[in-house]
Amino acid sequence: MKRYRAPLSPADLAELGAMFHAGGVVLVPTDTVYGVAAAPGNAAALARIVAAKGRDPSKPCQLLAASPESVAAAGIPLPPRAAALARAFWPGALTLVLDLPQGGTEGVRVPDHPVARALCEAAGGALRCTSANRSGEPPARTAAEAEAALPEADAVVDAGPAQGGVASSVAKVAPDGSLVLFREGALPRPALEAALASAGGPRSRWIWLDPARHPDLQFCEARRIAGRPRPEGQRGHAVVQFRSRVELPAGAGPVRLRVSADTVYRLRVNGAEVAAGPSPAAGDWAPLPRPAGFFADALEVPAAPVLEILATVRLGEARLCETSAGRGGFRLDGEAALPDGSALRFGTDEAAWRVRLLPAWRGPSDYDGSLAPGPWEAPAAVPDVWCEETAPIPVRETADLPPAAGGELAVPPGGEARGAAEWDRIHAGYVRLRADGPCEIEACPFETDPAAPHARESVRLVGAEDEFVSDLHSVGGVALHVRNADPARPVRVRVGLTATRFPVDPSRAGSFRCSDEGLNRVWDLCRHTLSICRQNLHLDSPKHQEMLACAGDYHVETLMTAACFGDLRLAALDARRVAGLLEAADGRLFHTTYGLVWVLWLRDLFRLTGDLGLVRDCRPALERLLRRFRGYLGAGGIVENPPDWMFVDWLVVDGHSLHHPPRALGQTAMNAWLCGALDAAADLLAALGDAAGSAALRGEAAALRAAARAALFDPASGLWLDGLGTPDPGSPPWRPANPAGLRRHGPHASILAALFGLSEGDEARAVLRRALDGTLGDIQPWFAHWALEAAARLGLFAELGMPLLRRWIPLADACPKGLAEGWTAPEPGYAFDHSHAWGGTPAWQLPVRLLGLRIEQPGMRRLSLAPDLFGLERADIDFPTPLGLLRVRLRSGRPPRIAAPAGLRVHLRTGQPPRIDTHA
Numbered sequence: 001m002k003r004y005r006a007p008l009s010p011a012d013l014a015e016l017g018a019m020f021h022a023g024g025v026v027l028v029p030t031d032t033v034y035g036v037a038a039a040p041g042n043a044a045a046l047a048r049i050v051a052a053k054g055r056d057p058s059k060p061c062q063l064l065a066a067s068p069e070s071v072a073a074a075g076i077p078l079p080p081r082a083a084a085l086a087r088a089f090w091p092g093a094l095t096l097v098l099d100l101p102q103g104g105t106e107g108v109r110v111p112d113h114p115v116a117r118a119l120c121e122a123a124g125g126a127l128r129c130t131s132a133n134r135s136g137e138p139p140a141r142t143a144a145e146a147e148a149a150l151p152e153a154d155a156v157v158d159a160g161p162a163q164g165g166v167a168s169s170v171a172k173v174a175p176d177g178s179l180v181l182f183r184e185g186a187l188p189r190p191a192l193e194a195a196l197a198s199a200g201g202p203r204s205r206w207i208w209l210d211p212a213r214h215p216d217l218q219f220c221e222a223r224r225i226a227g228r229p230r231p232e233g234q235r236g237h238a239v240v241q242f243r244s245r246v247e248l249p250a251g252a253g254p255v256r257l258r259v260s261a262d263t264v265y266r267l268r269v270n271g272a273e274v275a276a277g278p279s280p281a282a283g284d285w286a287p288l289p290r291p292a293g294f295f296a297d298a299l300e301v302p303a304a305p306v307l308e309i310l311a312t313v314r315l316g317e318a319r320l321c322e323t324s325a326g327r328g329g330f331r332l333d334g335e336a337a338l339p340d341g342s343a344l345r346f347g348t349d350e351a352a353w354r355v356r357l358l359p360a361w362r363g364p365s366d367y368d369g370s371l372a373p374g375p376w377e378a379p380a381a382v383p384d385v386w387c388e389e390t391a392p393i394p395v396r397e398t399a400d401l402p403p404a405a406g407g408e409l410a411v412p413p414g415g416e417a418r419g420a421a422e423w424d425r426i427h428a429g430y431v432r433l434r435a436d437g438p439c440e441i442e443a444c445p446f447e448t449d450p451a452a453p454h455a456r457e458s459v460r461l462v463g464a465e466d467e468f469v470s471d472l473h474s475v476g477g478v479a480l481h482v483r484n485a486d487p488a489r490p491v492r493v494r495v496g497l498t499a500t501r502f503p504v505d506p507s508r509a510g511s512f513r514c515s516d517e518g519l520n521r522v523w524d525l526c527r528h529t530l531s532i533c534r535q536n537l538h539l540d541s542p543k544h545q546e547m548l549a550c551a552g553d554y555h556v557e558t559l560m561t562a563a564c565f566g567d568l569r570l571a572a573l574d575a576r577r578v579a580g581l582l583e584a585a586d587g588r589l590f591h592t593t594y595g596l597v598w599v600l601w602l603r604d605l606f607r608l609t610g611d612l613g614l615v616r617d618c619r620p621a622l623e624r625l626l627r628r629f630r631g632y633l634g635a636g637g638i639v640e641n642p643p644d645w646m647f648v649d650w651l652v653v654d655g656h657s658l659h660h661p662p663r664a665l666g667q668t669a670m671n672a673w674l675c676g677a678l679d680a681a682a683d684l685l686a687a688l689g690d691a692a693g694s695a696a697l698r699g700e701a702a703a704l705r706a707a708a709r710a711a712l713f714d715p716a717s718g719l720w721l722d723g724l725g726t727p728d729p730g731s732p733p734w735r736p737a738n739p740a741g742l743r744r745h746g747p748h749a750s751i752l753a754a755l756f757g758l759s760e761g762d763e764a765r766a767v768l769r770r771a772l773d774g775t776l777g778d779i780q781p782w783f784a785h786w787a788l789e790a791a792a793r794l795g796l797f798a799e800l801g802m803p804l805l806r807r808w809i810p811l812a813d814a815c816p817k818g819l820a821e822g823w824t825a826p827e828p829g830y831a832f833d834h835s836h837a838w839g840g841t842p843a844w845q846l847p848v849r850l851l852g853l854r855i856e857q858p859g860m861r862r863l864s865l866a867p868d869l870f871g872l873e874r875a876d877i878d879f880p881t882p883l884g885l886l887r888v889r890l891r892s893g894r895p896p897r898i899a900a901p902a903g904l905r906v907h908l909r910t911g912q913p914p915r916i917d918t919h920a
Contacts, residue, residue: 001147006115006159017122019155025049027132027146028119029159030064031112032093032168032186033139034146036153037064037119037127040074046128052152054135061130062095062107066117069620070125071098072293073584076106077325079384081196082173086110088195091117093164093186097172099383101326102219102231109168115159125586131167139167175205175381176349204347206386207379208328209240209355217357220263220316222326223283230326237316239361242330242379244353246307246346253337255303260296260388261330263322264314264471269301271308273398276430276500279391279536280323282548282577285590293580294323295391296331297536303336318364318471319545321537325385348379355379367459369466370438393569396536397503400496401427407495409480411439414487420450421495422477426818426835428532428542431470431478432496435461438485441493443478445470447543447834448815450479454543454833461493472500474532474543474835476817502534508566510880512847515873518809519846525812526840527564529819530557533837534565538574541821541836548577551594552647553838555601556785560843562608566880572614575602579621587624591647593670595625596677603680606687609882610859615684622681626697629674637707638671644735645670645723648748649783650826657826660734664742667723671708672752675701679756687858705758712749713758719770720749720758747771747779747787755790765794772800780822781808781839788845797849798870808842847877851888852909866909867896 004012006029016026020039025048028037036053038045040063050057065071068086071078076098078086085096091112097105111117120127131139132146132153140146143158169187172180179193211218220236221229230236248255259267260278267275279295301307315328333347357374360367407421426447433441440460444453459468475497484491512523533539538554540546548554558571578598581589589595599622606615634640645666648658656665678701686694712721721743728738750771754764768790770776779787784804791801811820818834825832847853852866860881867890869875875890884901900906 002155004157013122020123024154027153027156030116032164033162034132035129036132036150037129039123040126040128052150061128063126064129065110065126066120069583071108073125077385077387079387081177093168095168095170099385101385204331204333204349205381206329206331206384207348208382210380219327239314239358242311242355244309248336251339252303255301255336258296258298258333261313263317263324266312268310274301275299275395284549284581288585294386294388296388297395298390299395320547321545329382365457367468369460369462393573394503396500398498398500400498409493411482411484411491413489416483418481420477420479426476427499429475429497429499433468435491435493436464437491438462439491440483442481445473445475445478447476501531502570504565508880510564511878514875521812522808522842523846525819526843529840530560530837541833543833543835549581549589551578551598555597556841557837560840563844563847568609579618582621582625587628592642592644593647593673596673599677599680603683607855607858636711638711650780652827662736663728663738664723664725668712668720668749669752672756675704676756708758719745720753722746722749747776751787751790785841802870805842847879850875862905864907864909
C-alpha cells in the first residue's frame with residue numbers, strides 16, 4: 001500500500017488521479033470519517049470495495065463530489081429545494097438522495113475537507129466512497145485505523161484524525177417539498193427542516209402519465225446526439241394534454257403563471273394560446289456533458305371568473321436545440337392576486353388536473369387525426385429531475401400571418417392535388433393545416449424553392465374539427481400534396497402559419513437608412529433574419545436549430561441585436577447558458593475556438609450592458625476555459641495539442657474543411673483567438689477589481705504573441721502561415737491528421753493576426769490588405785465579421801471595409817426573403833439556408849462604423865463618435881442604448897446632427913462642431 005501525507009503536492013494529486021483512473025482503491029480522509037474510494041465508473045474497483053468491506057452489494061456507495069458544479073457535470077439533477085439544502089450545508093455532512101432522470105436515486109455529498117475535495121477533483125470531479133471499515137464495525141477516524149481495517153487498498157492518504165467522527169445525515173426532498181430523513185447523523189432534523197422552510201419557491205409536483213397505465217411512455221432519449229438511450233421497452237415519443245379548471249373570486253387581479261415541461265409544451269388559457277416553451281437549457285454536441293438545470297417560463301394572463309388551462313406537452317426531442325431530461329413531465333404554478341391583498345395559489349399538485357394521451361401524434365412529423373384522443377385520467381407525480389429556474393426573459397410573441405398566395409387547395413372527390421403556399425419573407429413559425437373533409441396531406445416546409453423542402457410532415461385529417469400544428473420550422477412556404485379520402489365530395493385544405501419571435505419594443509428598436517439603396521436592403525435583410533433567429537434562445541437558423549454551443553453564431557447575433565433591437569436580455573441568458581456548458585465540461589466546448597469567442601462575446605455584452613453581475617457569474621467558467629487552454633500550450637509556448645482545431649470557417653481549402661481543419665490550416669487562427677480571449681478576459685477581471693489577475697492575463701497574451709510570431713509568421717512573404725506542417729496523427733474525424741508538407745498562407749490567419757495584435761502598425765495593414773485582395777483565397781460572411789473588425793481597428797474601413805460590405809448586396813438581391821448562409825458553397829451539392837443570422841454582421845457594422853461609435857463607459861452611458869460617411873451622401877441612424885435611442889443624421893459636407901437621450905454623454909472625436917440635442 002502506498003502512503004501519502006497531506007498537504008498533497010500537485011505531483012501527488014496527479015499520481016492519485018491516475019491511480020483512480022486505472023481502477024485503484026484509495027483510503028481517503030473526509031470531514032466525518034475516513035472513507036474508501038474509487039472512480040465512479042469503474043465497476044471492478046467498486047466490486048473490490050464491496051468484497052473488502054463484506055458489504056451488501058445492493059447497498060450503493062455515495063458519490064463524493066468536489067463541488068455542486070461537479071454534481072451537475074455528472075448528470076445528476078439538483079432540484080431547487082434540494083439545492084437550498086446544498087447551499088446551506090455543502091460543503092458539509094449532508095448526503096442528499098437525488099432522483100436520476102432514468103429512474104433510481106443517487107446519494108451525493110460535497111465534503112467539508114479540502115483534501116477530500118482535491119482528490120475528487122483529481123479523479124475528474126467525483127469519487128464513489130463509503131466508510132473505511134468492515135461492515136458492522138465502527139468507522140475509522142484515522143488513517144491507521146482505515147489501513148488496519150482495509151489493508152487491500154492500493155493507497156492511503158493521511159490527513160490526521162477525522163474531525164467529525166459522526167457519519168453524515170442522509171436526506172431527501174419529497175415531491176411535496178417535505179423532508180425525508182433516512183439517517184440523522186451529524187446534522188439534526190430541525191436544522192435541515194429550517195433550511196428547507198426558508199427555501200420558498202414553487203411546491204407543485206411534476207406530473208405525467210400514470211406508469212401503471214402507460215408503462216412504455218415514461219422515458220425518452222436524454223438527447224438526440226450521443227445521449228443516454230431510452231430504456232428498453234420505451235417508445236420514446238408521446239404527445240399528451242393536461243387540463244385543469246381554476247375558479248377565481250370576484251375582483252381577482254392578473255394571474256402569474258410559471259410553467260415548464262419536458263420537452264416541449266404549448267399552453268392555452270381560456271382558448272387563447274399564451275406560451276410555447278420551455279426556454280431550453282441548450283447543450284453541446286457529442287460527447288460533452290451539459291448542465292443538469294432546466295428553465296421555467298414566467299408569464300401573466302388576465303384574470304377571469306374561470307381559467308380553463310390546457311397544455312399540450314411532448315416527450316422526446318425533435319430538434320437539436322431542445323433539451324430533455326430523459327423522462328416525461330409537466331409542472332405549472334399559478335398565483336392570482338386577491339382584493340384583500342392575499343393570493344390564491346394553484347398548480348399541478350392539485351387533484352383537479354387530468355391528462356390524456358394523443359395517439360394521433362405517431363412521431364414528431366407524423367400525425368393521424370383518425371386516432372382518437374385517449375380518455376382523461378388522473379396524472380401521476382414524478383420525481384423532479386429538471387431542477388428548473390425561472391428564465392429571465394419574456395415568453396415569445398406569436399402572430400397568425402395573413403394567408404399566403406396558394407394557401408388554399410381544392411381537391412376533387414377521391415382525387416389528389418399539389419400546390420404551394422408561399423409568403424414574401426421567411427418566418428420562424430408553426431405550420432397549421434385544416435381541411436373540411438377527410439384527407440391525407442404531405443406538407444413540406446421550404447425556404448425559397450418548393451422543390452427543395454427541408455422537412456416533411458405526414459398528416460391525416462378527418463374533418464373540420466381536426467387541425468394539425470407542426471413544430472417550429474423555417475418557413476418561406478409550404479409545398480402540399482393532398483389525397484382526398486372522400487369519394488363523394490371535394491375537400492378544401494387551408495395552410496396557415498403562426499410566426500414566433502422574441503418580443504420587440506418598437507419604441508426602442510434601431511433603424512438605418514443611407515443613400516445607397518443596396519446597403520439599405522442588406523441592413524433590412526440582416527435585421528429580418530436576426531428577428532426569426534431570436535426565439536427563447538438565439539438560433540443559428542430556425543431551419544437548423546443547432547445547439548447553443550455554436551457561440552460564434554450568437555456572438556455576432558448579440559452585436560446585431562444591440563444595433564437592431566437594443567434588448568440584450570436574451571443574449572445575456574445565452575452567454576450564461578454557455579457558461580453552464582463550460583462549467584459542466586470543465587472548460588470545453590465541442591467547437592474549441594468557439595470557447596474563445598465566448599470570452600469576446602462576454603466582454604462585448606459587458607460593454608453594451610454594464611452588467612457586472614453577468615461577468616461575476618461567468619467568471620468560474622472563464623477560469624476553467626483559460627486553465628484548459630493553458631494545458632494545450634506546447635514547449636514552444638503556442639497551442640499545439642488541443643482536441644481539435646475547429647472551427648475556422650465554413651469552407652473547403654485544398655480538400656480540407658476549415659470546419660475541422662488539420663493543424664496546418666487551423667493552428668494560427670486558434671492562437672490568434674486565444675490572444676484575443678486573454679485580452680478580453682483581462683478587461684473583464686479589471687472590471688471586477690482584480691488588477692493582479694488582469695495583469696497576469698496581459699502578460700500571458702504578450703508571451704503568446706511573441707511565441708506565435710516566432711513559430712507562425714513567415715518573414716519571407718510578410719504573411720502568417722495558417723499553421724505548422726509538423727507531424728500530427730490527429731484523432732479523426734474532428735482532428736484530421738496533418739498532411740505532410742502542407743504550408744499555406746490563407747486569408748484567415750492573417751486577418752485574425754491583424755485583428756488581435758499578432759501584427760501591428762504598417763505590417764498589420766499590409767497583412768490585412770493582402771488577406772482581402774482575393775489572392776490568398778476567400779472567406780465566408782461569418783468570418784467577414786472578423787475582417788471588418790480588423791479593418792476598423794487599423795483605420796482601413798473606407799479602403800477595405802466598405803467594399804467588403806457591398807459583397808452582401810448580391811445576396812440581398814438574389815433572395816430578399818432571408819439571408820443566405822454564405823457566398824461560396826463549402827462543398828459540392830451543399831445548399832445554403834436563407835435564415836442564418838451568423839452572416840448578418842452588416843446590421844452591426846453599418847451603423848457602428850458610419851457613426852465611428854466607441855463605448856467609453858460600460859452600459860453605454862458615455863459614448864464617443866467619429867462620424868464618417870465613407871463616400872455616401874447621407875445616413876440616418878437610430879442606435880439603441882440602455883438610456884434610449886441615439887439619433888444621428890449625417891449629410892455629406894455638413895456637421896452631424898445628434899439627438900441623445902437624457903443621461904447619455906456623447907463626445908465627438910472629429911473636432912467637428914456638432915449639433916447635439918438631448919431628448920427624454
